[in-house]
Amino acid sequence: MAQIVQVLESFAPSERDKIVAILNTRRLRVFLSKATLPPAECIQTNLSFFVPFLTRMHQHLENNRALCITKLNVSPTYSFMVNIGLQTPLHPPFVAEVQLQDGSWVGFEHVHISQEDIATPWRLLITLAVLLITVLSLSLLAVRWLTRPLAILADAAEHLGRDIHHPPLHENGPTEVRRAAHAFNTMQARLTRYLEDRARILIAVSHDLKTPITRLRLRVEQLDDHQLHDSILKDLDEMQAMTAATLDFMRGLENTEPVQPLEVRALLESLQADYEDMGLSVTIEGDIPPPYPARPQSLKRCFINLIDNAHKYGQRVTVSLKNQSEQLQIIIADDGPGIPEAALETVFEPFYRLETSRSRATGGTGLGLSIARNIARAHGGDIILRNRGCGGLEAIVSLPNTIF
Known part of the structure; x- marks a missing residue:
């Protein structure tokens, strides 16, 4: 109020109407007045409730400034904290008039915002809900971004048991993820080499056995002992069957x-x-x-x-x-x-x-x-x-x- 008085005094009387319209707020209405409050009502300035208020006003304005204040007949109001169970009493509404240096008067009508006008908790709850949804969404995206390499690694481990020749993992992302992917690819490469070497050796041995088995069959045909001839052929058949079965077994391990x-x-x-x-x-x-x-x-x-x-x-x-x-x-x-x-x-x-x-x-x-x-x-x-x-x-x- 003291600042508004000082601002109005800095403008010409013809310009004060525009300034007053700008200075109005929901709690404080500013208006220009040519007449002061009735003397009977100004007596209420002696109310003990307004003594600290008047003291602060005089500190900001000259002591000889005419000042009149009166209490409005409005039921007591409380702060909006009543919504959360805390009732804080506010000073009563009032009307005050202050005389400017040129003799004109400016009036102030201070009222409290009704409970209907105060921002309801629903607006606050909606704001908090939007904020919570935003934070949760960003958190889920961050968690998904952090755990996605682990899911990819788990899928790769599952595919490794089905197909040892599955394409290697992409070694990108954070340092720890790159190291894990590199270690996994190295393990897969070593397992592939081990299985290929083992299969290559067994296939080579099984395949090479066919040549001596064939030579033995040719030589057995030259035997005159029919009983020995039949028993040797039987053993050769078993060896050939085992060789063919081994080759089939190794082919079953391949996924080409x-x-x-x-x-x-x-x-x-x-x-x-x-x-x-x-x-x-x-x-x-x-x-x-x-x-x-x-x-x-x-x-x-x-x-x-x-x-x-x-x-x-x-x-x-x-x-x-x-x-x-x-x-x-x-x-x-x-x-x-x-x-x-x-x-x-x-x-x-x-x-x-x-x-x-x-x-x-x-x-x-x-x-x-x-x-x-x-x-x-x-x-x-x-x-x-x-x-x-x-x-x-x-x-x-x-x-x-x-x-x-």
Whole structure:
């Protein structure tokens, strides 16, 4: 109020109306007046409540300045802190008039803003809600940006178990992320070299064995002892079968075949026709799944090994397809005697045979199930064996319904 008085006195009387309109606020209304308040009302300046107020006004203005103040008859008001349970009483509304140096008067009407006019808590809550949503959104983006390399690393580790030749990770981002990606790529490269060296050695040995086996066959034909001739040929056949099985096993570890959509039901029906031509019964039942992203020749070899194994120990083979939300199941069941529960997992080990005889015709080489599981796992799935309650064994091939 004292500053407004000083500002008005610096302007000419003709210009004060415009200045007054600018100086009005919601709590304080400024107006020009030619007449002072009635003397009876000015007596109220002696109210003890306004004594500190008048003292401060006189400190800023000349002591001989005419000043009149009166209390308005308005019900007591409280500060807006009542909304949070704190009621702070305010000084009562009043009207004051101050005489300017040229004899004119300026009036001040001080009122309190009603509860309806005060900014409601809803506006504050909306502001806080917008601020909270913004902070949470930025926090989620920051957390996602920080954890995204970890998700990429986890996906790469999962793909590594399915395809050792999966493209390496991009070595970018923060220092720690680059170091982790570089370490992962180095590990993948070392594993790839190790597996390739092992496969190369086994393939070379198995392949090179074909030449001496062939020479031995030629030399055996020159033997006059027919009994010795037959026994040696039998051993050579076993060696050749083991060599061929080893090569098939190593090929099952390779993932060089491209992935393409495959009609699994059509593939099984073609195998069914082939087995029927050989006089073997294969029944196909269940759902018709949509095209599945697979390596056709590898998956065909997997099914052949499982169906051959089922025919070896059972008379009837049933292939059931179950298209589930997360995976495709192919169940190959036979009516054979089954196997001991303790051997359900052991039979997948390379060269392991339940048949204790040395005959390859009855016991095989012990690589068929190993090759089948390697192929299934290369597709991101797995194979488990389970004895049927009604007798027989079933091999459950689970393939994920995602492109690996």
